Amino acid sequence: MDERDVVIIGGGPAGYTAAIRVMQLGGKATIIEKDTIGGICLNHGCIPTVALARAVELLEMGKNAKDYGITYKDATVDFKKMMSKKEAVVRTLVSGVKQTLDAYGVEVIEATGKLISPSLIEVQLKDGTKKEQEARKIIISTGAQYPKVSFSGGVGKVINPIEALRLNEIPKSILIVGGGFIGAVFVTIFSKLGAKVSIVEESSRMLPQVDKEIVFILEKEFKDNDVKIYSKARVMNIESGKEDGLIVLINVKGEEVTAGAQYVLMTELREANIDGLGLREVGVELNKKRGILVNERMETGVPGIFAVGDVTMEHMWTTVAYFEGMTAGENAMGQNSKIDYRAIPLWIHSIPQVSCVGMTEEMAVAEGYQVKVGRFPFAGNGMATVLGQRIGMVKVIMEERYGEILGVHMIGPRTGDLIGEAALAMKVEGTLGEIAKTFHVHPSLSEALWEAARGT
Numbered sequence: 450m451d452e453r454d455v456v457i458i459g460g461g462p463a464g465y466t467a468a469i470r471v472m473q474l475g476g477k478a479t480i481i482e483k484d485t486i487g488g489i490c491l492n493h494g495c496i497p498t499v500a501l502a503r504a505v506e507l508l509e510m511g512k513n514a515k516d517y518g519i520t521y522k523d524a525t526v527d528f529k530k531m532m533s534k535k536e537a538v539v540r541t542l543v544s545g546v547k548q549t550l551d552a553y554g555v556e557v558i559e560a561t562g563k564l565i566s567p568s569l570i571e572v573q574l575k576d577g578t579k580k581e582q583e584a585r586k587i588i589i590s591t592g593a594q595y596p597k598v599s600f601s602g603g604v605g606k607v608i609n610p611i612e613a614l615r616l617n618e619i620p621k622s623i624l625i626v627g628g629g630f631i632g633a634v635f636v637t638i639f640s641k642l643g644a645k646v647s648i649v650e651e652s653s654r655m656l657p658q659v660d661k662e663i664v665f666i667l668e669k670e671f672k673d674n675d676v677k678i679y680s681k682a683r684v685m686n687i688e689s690g691k692e693d694g695l696i697v698l699i700n701v702k703g704e705e706v707t708a709g710a711q712y713v714l715m716t717e718l719r720e721a722n723i724d725g726l727g728l729r730e731v732g733v734e735l736n737k738k739r740g741i742l743v744n745e746r747m748e749t750g751v752p753g754i755f756a757v758g759d760v761t762m763e764h765m766w767t768t769v770a771y772f773e774g775m776t777a778g779e780n781a782m783g784q785n786s787k788i789d790y791r792a793i794p795l796w797i798h799s800i801p802q803v804s805c806v807g808m809t810e811e812m813a814v815a816e817g818y819q820v821k822v823g824r825f826p827f828a829g830n831g832m833a834t835v836l837g838q839r840i841g842m843v844k845v846i847m848e849e850r851y852g853e854i855l856g857v858h859m860i861g862p863r864t865g866d867l868i869g870e871a872a873l874a875m876k877v878e879g880t881l882g883e884i885a886k887t888f889h890v891h892p893s894l895s896e897a898l899w900e901a902a903r904g905t
């Protein structure tokens with residue numbers, strides 16, 4: 450039996466990044482993946498969702514083209530083709546990751562992994578045969594999944610986001626439970642495709658981590674597109690109805706209302722993939738969210754075993770999974786790396802797009818900071834006006850005394866490509882004054898951040 454330096458169970462973003470880091474540092478890495486390299490992100494999450502969001506963006510652009518003197522025939526949606534383009538994008542990227550792993554010399558075994566001891570893994574191949582794999586270090590990156598929702602009544606169905614990405618029809622109506630990042634993007638996709646969309650959110654607004662001024666603009670856009678938003682609301686019961694498919698009983702601010710929908714999409718709940726991993730036998734502990742408990746070096750309590758990505762049930766983003774993978778890979782190779790969660794940029798592929806890093810104004814005030822705020826509307830930005838996408842703004846939040854950037858929140862065109870500058874500035878403890886004194890290309894969307902920084 451050959452001993453590898455590091456064996457990684459799970460080949461999603463966290464796992465394959467860890468493997469690459471190990472190889473870069475001169476080690477030998479093996480990934481055990483039971484399904485498809487790329488995990489949820491590439492196969493069933495970020496990439497397919499964004500591919501569909503791109504399709505509806507093109508639909509919008511086509512509609513707006515007449516303002517520029519270009520008239521297309523009436524746009525029609527071929528949903529099957531849209532789905533097959535999404536699948537093609539996924540296949541291209543999965544094959545790209547496979548080639549990269551191959552180029553680095555990472556060994557990939559298509560199998561299910563289970564811990565036997567801190568240095569031994571049971572590998573069950575797809576044909577059912579089992580073998581054992583020795584490892585000097587083990588990284589667990591098995592991700593998380595949506596619980597199976599089995600309810601279906603008449604023509605109605607309760608689905609999770611992964612199932613929503615595999616629909617073979619545009620829903621006539623869909624009720625989305627959870628107004629978080631995943632819920633918001635599905636609102637955009639289905640409402641722009643003509644479905645009757647409603648959303649049920651427990652908090653007083655969607656996207657509670659995003660500054661309320663930004664969310665206000667997003668919710669207004671949704672409402673203008675006939676999306677019904679139930680805030681401070683909870684789904685109490687779902688039963689089969691007649692025409693609409695499902696009848697959903699919702700408690701809205703203490704009052705009960707009913708809504709009909711062909712589909713109910715549950716976006717919020719995910720559970721760590723820990724069943725059958727042998728964690729308890731080896732002594733790996735769980736945290737309060739029933740994810741694997743780790744420290745800032747991504748170590749579990751068992752020497753030699755690390756855990757990274759969604760399986761920890763914290764910061765469940767590919768953006769973060771990559772860094773946790775790198776941190777574990779480095780530590781498995783004897784370095785002393787620590788993860789730093791301070792400036793995580795987030796991006797929601799809604800129309801308009803939302804991005805943020807750091808605190809909202811409310812959070813900063815609640816933390817006791819003397820807060821100063823700068824804002825700049827995209828309506829005042831040359832490039833946004835050229836693009837015909839003038840809705841939205843950039844809001845910067847800083848600490849008054851030293852100019853420390855506490856948060857940057859934006860809504861508007863391509864904000865995910867703009868938020869990186871703010872994240873870098875926060876990471877290097879830069880100030881808004883420094884952003885204000887930095888040349889920004891003209892005309893560009895990035896000038897909106899510059900203008901907002903100049904306004905503080």
Ligand SMILES: Cc1cc2nc3c(=O)[nH]c(=O)nc-3n(C[C@H](O)[C@H](O)[C@H](O)COP(=O)(O)OP(=O)(O)OC[C@H]3O[C@@H](n4cnc5c(N)ncnc54)[C@H](O)[C@@H]3O)c2cc1C
Pocket residue numbers: 458459460461462463464481482483484485486487488489490491493494495496498560561562563590591592593610611631722726757758759760765766767768769770796
């Ligand atoms: C609809 C949707 C949209 C999203 N959009 C974004 C976005 O825009 N941006 C963003 O940053 N994040 C987004 N996310 C979150 C992102 O997908 C996850 O945070 C990311 O995939 C986590 O990576 P991971 O490697 O920890 O786990 P996963 O990607 O879940 O990979 C885990 C892998 O482990 C394998 N595995 C599990 N158990 C075993 C076992 N016992 N043996 C062998 N293999 C095993 C699985 O098959 C899987 O391939 C989205 C998620 C969803 C659901």
